[in-house]
Amino acid sequence: MSKIQEALDKIRAGQELLPPRKTPSPAISGRALKANTEILPNAGGGAAEITLMGEQSYRSPTELVALRTISGAMSDGLVLNAIRELRTSVLQRLDEGKRIVMVTSTTHRAGNTFVARNLAAAIALDEGKTALIVDCNLRGPSASHLALGEDRPGLREFLKNPELSAEDIIHRTGIARLRIIPAGNDMEGMREFFTSIRLRELMEELEQRYPERYIIVDAPPIMHAADARILADVCDHVVLVVPFGRTTTKHIIQSAKAIGKEKFLGIVFNDKPELPRVWW
């Protein structure tokens, strides 16, 4: 099932890369292979790097579903398809060479972490591309759960500690071709992070690292935090998540205005209810 899915993805991407690898048995969990992940090198560049990054998925589809993250092998085709369609339309709209996409929302708990995570996961389904999630939701870093291992240094540590390099904060997720920069653990003095030059430098570095790497920034709601607007400056594009039945048109217009015409990529209408499906 997942092979067919991957093959299809490949054809859709129009890229013939390396032959598909052997899929791991679902029994092997991400946690079990934690030691392995650390041995794998983080540095490098180009297609070879992607190949290196194209490690096996260590997380089973069931585990990923529990994390509300898609996988090529998941059984809920409706969600998978919707997210892949979203990915396609986002990628189509990106300007040449601009691959930093910020995901923000009109309101709290609109599911923008869900959108960011799955958009990244969907991009990573393509063997020719890699994705990196940057969890900028410093006050509610829910995307960071995807990182393997605990207490990993993240964005906070990076912004505070000039000795840390980008490599130190990029972590594996257990999903092939998907990396994450978690929000970090250092909870002290967490104001005005995003104004620092270091963030801009980080973004530039991340972008230049791999030619086919897409950086998905998970940001707080645009209208509720000044952080989001500052973040929008360092990103190339902004996707606005509108939750079903919780936002008025006025609110959407305000949010779109706050983002600005140039960077505004489009709206993701999230959490739209379907007729009940019995899901086991």
Place this chain on the structure above:
Amino acid sequence: MATPLEGLIRFTLRETARHRVFVVISFVSLLLAALYVGMNWPKIYTSSTSIYVQEQNIMGPLMQGAAVQTEVLDRSRIAREIIGGRKILLKVLEKTELDIHAKSPADLERMMEGIRQRTTVTGRPNLITIEYRDSDPELAYAITKYLANFFIAESLADKARESEGAFEFIESQAQAYKQKLLQSEEELKRFRTENLEARPGIIGEIGQRNAALSAQLEQISQDLSEARIRRASLVKQLSGEAEMATNFSRAEQDKTRIAELQSQLDTLRLSYHETYPDIIHLKAQIQDLRAAIAREGSTQGTRSQGTSSTVIDERVLANPVYQELQRTLYQTNTLIETLASRYENTKRSLEEQMELGKRVQDYEARLAELTRDYEVNREIYADLTRRRESARVSMNLDREQKGLTMRIDEPPYVPHKPSGLQFVHFAIGGPILALLLPIGVVVALRKLDPRIRSEERIVEELGLPVLGVLPHMLVPIEGKREVASSLLLSLLLLGGIATMVVVVIQRVGGQG
């Protein structure tokens, strides 16, 4: 793009599914509530009767043309008022022996109010329908019957009263006019007696007489002026003539003159009375002449005694032309005096006639007024008398209840099936209502909510691009919860429907 209806259906389904807990619980509760209400709904039996009425307002034809009729009131409203009246309701309570249960006058009032509320009176032209609802079919029938009967009796009595009133009214009017007529007749009579000279046609006579008198006066005045002219010319001529041609004895002359006057007098006497002015005048002249002769005689005596030498010869003749002129002058003088006196007389009688004419005019005006009054009163009286007789007939008809056609068109019946809402209505309507109401509430609330629930609105209203629409992604625990809640809701739904089916079958089976 979906059509608006499709959109609405999809919207409704989606919202219903989203709020399925509310919808299912509301549905089951409403269903059971409808069942409960339906089982305890009181049975209402309705009995009805219709009364055919061919009623005409008695005053209408009677007073047609004579007086303006007041507007006839809506029949069904009158019927409602009569039926809702205490009089009829008390009788009905008495007949149905319901009044035995009344412990106080207030109870009685409440009972009456109850009947009033359960009674419906509808009216079409000529048809009044009385409907009464009660939980007891026998009672419904009885009360309907009594209401109809008492209504008819009351209407008939009313009508009799009405025609009696009409008769009395006309009678009183006739009496009043009779009085007026007698009065004006009396007035006319008195006026005529007081003004006897004023007989009919007198105006014409006076006119003719006046015309004649005026002509006469004109003639006399003309004659008079002619005579005066003549006298003036005679006097002129006389002054130019010698008095004496031959000295006639003056007495002789006077005698001749008397003879002439006498003959004139005799002629006049043939056609006039002694009082005629000419005659009077002639007589006076003759008298004058005789007196002159007598005077002459005495002077001649004295003259012959004293100065006889101065006496001229008796035979000397006076101048005949002079004589003639003198005579004519006398005649003319006489004529002038006669005419003047006639002129005065005629003028006076003309004035009298004028005066009379004026009086007669006033009299005529007053007479016309009195006659008019009399005529009008007589006409109205005659009319009223005629109407009074018709009213009397109508009244007698109503008294014997032959003038009114009011009959029960459709007699009341004992209802064997309850009317109004029944259990079956609740059994059918309950589920429909129970289904539609919560869904309606959900849809209405969602429709009123300005928050965005479809990506189409974002595109259409805001013109912003929509990159994707993501459904909710269920994690396993949510899935399990959803299954559990679905199961629970299904059970609830099935339980509600099963209860309903069982109750309906029992109820219908029990009845059948």
